[in-house]
Amino acid sequence: MPAYELAIMLRAMPKNELKSSLRRISQAIFDRGGIIRNIENLGFRPTPYKTSAHGLVHREANYFIIKVDTASQAVADLKEEYSRDVDIIRQRVFKAPTDIQDSCTLEDELLPPAYRKDVQKMIDIGKTQVNRFTYKFKYNSGLDYYPFQR
Amino acid sequence: MALLKKIINRHIVNVRIVPTVRLTSNDVKISSSDDAPVEIENPYTKERRQCILCKLNVTPDYKNYRLLSQFQSPYTGRIYGRHITGLCRQKQMQVEAEITKAQNCAYLPYYYKDKRFIKDPKLFDPENPIRPHRF
Ligand SMILES: [Zn+2]
Numbered sequence: 001m002p003a004y005e006l007a008i009m010l011r012a013m014p015k016n017e018l019k020s021s022l023r024r025i026s027q028a029i030f031d032r033g034g035i036i037r038n039i040e041n042l043g044f045r046p047t048p049y050k051t052s053a054h055g056l057v058h059r060e061a062n063y064f065i066i067k068v069d070t071a072s073q074a075v076a077d078l079k080e081e082y083s084r085d086v087d088i089i090r091q092r093v094f095k096a097p098t099d100i101q102d103s104c105t106l107e108d109e110l111l112p113p114a115y116r117k118d119v120q121k122m123i124d125i126g127k128t129q130v131n132r133f134t135y136k137f138k139y140n141s142g143l144d145y146y147p148f149q150r
Numbered sequence: 151m152a153l154l155k156k157i158i159n160r161h162i163v164n165v166r167i168v169p170t171v172r173l174t175s176n177d178v179k180i181s182s183s184d185d186a187p188v189e190i191e192n193p194y195t196k197e198r199r200q201c202i203l204c205k206l207n208v209t210p211d212y213k214n215y216r217l218l219s220q221f222q223s224p225y226t227g228r229i230y231g232r233h234i235t236g237l238c239r240q241k242q243m244q245v246e247a248e249i250t251k252a253q254n255c256a257y258l259p260y261y262y263k264d265k266r267f268i269k270d271p272k273l274f275d276p277e278n279p280i281r282p283h284r285f
Contacts, residue, residue: 005253048259104204106238
């Protein structure tokens with residue numbers, strides 16, 4: 001079961017309603033055989049832009065992040081169910097971030113262009129792209145003058 | 151007479167006769183082991199430069215929108231380019247992807263920078279890009 005993060009915005013509402021809607025949201029995950037690892041509350045704050053959902057315009061929202069382990073098949077189902085939920089203003093599902101540590105390539109990128117690997121590769125490609133279609137006059141073909149206009 | 155002997159003695163003592171040997175390239179044996187050049191790393195190599203996120207080992211994340219907002223222009227909300235932020239290719243791509251995610255989740259605005267974050271410390275100077283650009 002891959003790990004996902006549900007980023008959910010809930011509409012402004014009193015605490016007991018919030019509690020019940022969170023319970024409803026998590027129940028939907030449990031019903032599809034998912035596991036909740038963690039629920040983060042990012043607080044109640046004004047949104048950076050107004051959002052309209054279910055016929056209402058929202059300028060404030062409760063932000064939650066739910067870390068879920070669930071089957072990939074269930075995610076589309078969950079999204080569909082949450083889209084019908086009136087309390088949810090907006091929901092996004094992301095794959096949980098994995099740590100990929102690569103060494104910094106800034107030093108190579110600050111080199112002069114001729115020394116950079118990607119530029120060298122481009123030059124090599126450019127050398128193969130010779131125009132074969134424009135005719136180039138050969139001077140050893142018997143004519144002792146250039147027959148075309150210069 | 152005694153005085154003369156004393157003087158001669160002193161002089162002879164002062165003048166030391168050192169036997170001089172003329173060295174030629176044929177008979178001088180310099181052992182090659184102690185005088186050979188030693189294989190060491192170049193002590194004058196500069197330290198490898200790293201971008202600020204790699205140096206501090208920070209992975210950009212859409213939940214950490216305060217950090218991401220530092221890569222936005224305070225006037226237009228646009229993401230600064232690599233020539234301004236001074237990030238390596240990978241980190242810049244991650245930052246751009248995470249900012250898009252954060253904007254989509256309504257953590258960050260699209261067209262301005264959050265006024266709470268305006269006075270955050272500057273990670274770079276947009277007026278002095280590391281590479282010249284046409285703007
Ligand atoms: Zn880097």
